[in-house]
Amino acid sequence: MFSHEEIKKRVAEYAADYVEAGMTIGIGTGSTVYWLLQELGKRVQQGLHFKAVPTSRQTQTLATELGISLVDLNNVDQLVLTLDGADEVAPGLQLIKGGGGALLQEKIVAAASRQLIILADESKMVNVLGRFPLPVEVIPFGWKQVQKKIIQQLGCQLVELREKNGETFVSDHGHYILDCHFSQITDTPELNEAIHNIPGVVETGLFPNMADIAVVGYADGRITTTTSTLP
Structure with missing residues (x-):
């Protein structure tokens, strides 16, 4: 069985595969995104070239330390995808975000993306939103x-x-x-x-009908991907 932190790390490593050379992406904020940044930083050192729009000062600082190239959202027409976490994920990929306080920029960046991919561990999956304030x-x-x-x-x-x-x-x-x-x-x-x-x-x-894919990790080692049913 994997620990809570190990699950987040495994999900982040899995989700990093969505990032391809030449992409301009959004990168969210939070504990799972921390591990995503660490993994993407390693891949940058190995030769992966991409640009990212950070959703918080926290993400901006860490991404810079890891050598990830950053770009201002005002200089981008559209992002290929955004990778971010969530505090709760309900059926239909309805979300509550903002536990870290970066919800404003997170939503702006998500809205500028062709795809919003959510990284989560099984504890974030709920039948109905609202347990998390x-x-x-x-x-x-x-x-x-x-x-x-x-x-x-x-x-x-x-x-x-x-x-x-x-x-x-x-x-x-x-x-x-x-x-x-x-x-x-x-x-x-x-x-x-x-x-x-x-x-x-x-x-x-609240992020209504914005997420396209949820990558979810479980204590038994499973990682699943759920796709939004919206057209």
Whole structure:
């Protein structure tokens, strides 16, 4: 049986095979993506040439250290694919992302890609989204008004302002994040739209109908690929 960290590493090594010479890709953020970057860094040293758009300062820093060539998204017409992790993956490849706080850039990069490939271990697979609190990125001005509306208008049980090391967490773009405990999210596109309609919301961690493939690792060593059923 493989440990949690070993599963992530194996999934990352498997998913690295999607990256081919000459591609311009997006690279996400998170613990599984850490291992992906390590593997891609090795392949760069072995002669693989590609360019990547990072989704966070964290990814940008590590990719640079590993010799991966980076490019600004504004200088790219379209990305061939994006490789990223997720906090929850439900049937139909509906996602919750943003546990690391990079949801805004992750969604922008995913939307600029022909394919979004999600790397996950079996613990991230759920029957319905909502066990993991839904991150919602908001501007600092009036964040309590957004918090109140998510509770009163959308029936959320608890909305917490994210903190890190005893201080309010601030995203790469200077925003706050509200972690919303919905318990169950049965209609991802509808909730995503409803939250976006609240003034002050920048982005949500819901990725409705955006993922194309999920590469999932299991403790017994299996790695499976699931493809979205959307046309």
